[in-house]
Amino acid sequence: DQQVKQNSPSLSVQEGRISILNCDYTNSMFDYFLWYKKYPAEGPTFLISISSIKDKNEDGRFTVFLNKSAKHLSLHIVPSQPGDSAVYFCAASGAGSGNTPLVFGKGTRLSVIA
Amino acid sequence: KAGVTQTPRYLIKTRGQQVTLSCSPISGHRSVSWYQQTPGQGLQFLFEYFSETQRNKGNFPGRFSGRQFSNSRSEMNVSTLELGDSALYLCASSLSLAGADTQYFGPGTRLTVL
Numbered sequence: 001d002q003q004v005k006q007n008s009p010s011l012s013v014q015e016g017r018i019s020i021l022n023c024d025y026t027n028s029m030f031d032y033f034l035w036y037k038k039y040p041a042e043g044p045t046f047l048i049s050i051s052s053i054k055d056k057n058e059d060g061r062f063t064v065f066l067n068k069s070a071k072h073l074s075l076h077i078v079p080s081q082p083g084d085s086a087v088y089f090c091a092a093s094g095a096g097s098g099n100t101p102l103v104f105g106k107g108t109r110l111s112v113i114a
Numbered sequence: 115k116a117g118v119t120q121t122p123r124y125l126i127k128t129r130g131q132q133v134t135l136s137c138s139p140i141s142g143h144r145s146v147s148w149y150q151q152t153p154g155q156g157l158q159f160l161f162e163y164f165s166e167t168q169r170n171k172g173n174f175p176g177r178f179s180g181r182q183f184s185n186s187r188s189e190m191n192v193s194t195l196e197l198g199d200s201a202l203y204l205c206a207s208s209l210s211l212a213g214a215d216t217q218y219f220g221p222g223t224r225l226t227v228l
Contacts, residue, residue, distance in 0.1 A: 009154075032213070034216065036219075041221070042221055042222075043118070043204050043206075043219030043220050043221045043222050044157070044204070044206075044219045045219070046216050046217070046218060049216060089156065089157065091157075093212070093213035094213060100170070100213045101147060101159045101162055101170045101172070101212050101213055102147075102159070102212055102213060102217060103159070104149075104156045104157040104158075104159075105156055106154065106155060106156035107156055
C-alpha cells in the first residue's frame with residue numbers, strides 16, 4: 001500500500017520553462033511534507049517543506065503547493081535550469097506526533113533540456 | 115558544520131556473508147534513520163534510532179538490525195546476505211524525531227551482493 005505516490009516516473013522540460021512535479025498521498029494523518037532532490041551517487045538533498053497549516057511555501061525558484069482536500073501537493077520550479085536535472089522525491093509524515101517516520105514516494109526524474 | 119558521513123561508500127559481498135555499515139550524523143543531531151533505495155522503489159524506511167533507542171522499524175526481515183551509540187553514531191548490520199539486498203543504503207540525521215524535523219542525508223553506501 002503506497003501512501004505517497006509520484007505517478008510520473010519522468011518529466012522533460014525546456015530550460016527557462018516551468019517544471020511541475022506532482023505528488024499524491026492517501027494518509028489523512030500526514031501533516032508535514034517535504035521535497036528532496038537527488039543527484040546520482042549522492043544522498044538526497046532537502047529542498048523545501050510545507051506544513052498542513054499552509055497551502056503554499058516559496059523559496060527562490062521553488063514553490064510547493066498543498067491541496068489538503070485533494071491530498072495533493074506539487075513542486076513548481078521557475079525558471080527551470082539544466083542543473084535542476086535530478087530525481088525529486090516527495091515525502092510525508094504525521095509531524096504532530098513526531099513518532100512516525102517519513103514516507104517517501106518513488107521519485108520523478110526531471111530532465112531540463114538546454 | 116560537517117554533513118552526514120557514511121562508511122564505506124562501496125562494498126562488495128557474497129551471498130551468506132554479513133555486513134556492517136556506519137553512519138556519523140551531523141553534530142548535535144540525535145536521530146538517525148536508515149533507508150534502502152533500489153531501482154524503481156524509492157526510499158524504503160528501515161529503522162530510526164533516537165538517543166540510542168530504536169523508535170521505529172520498517173517492514174524488513176530480522177536480518178536487518180541496527181544500533182546507535184551514545185555519541186549518536188549508528189551502525190546497521192545485515193546478516194546472511196541475499197542477492198536482493200544489493201542496494202544503496204542511506205542514512206539520515208535530524209535534530210529531533212525524523213517525522214517531526216527535516217532529515218539530512220549522507221551520500222550512501224552502495225552494497226553489491228554477488
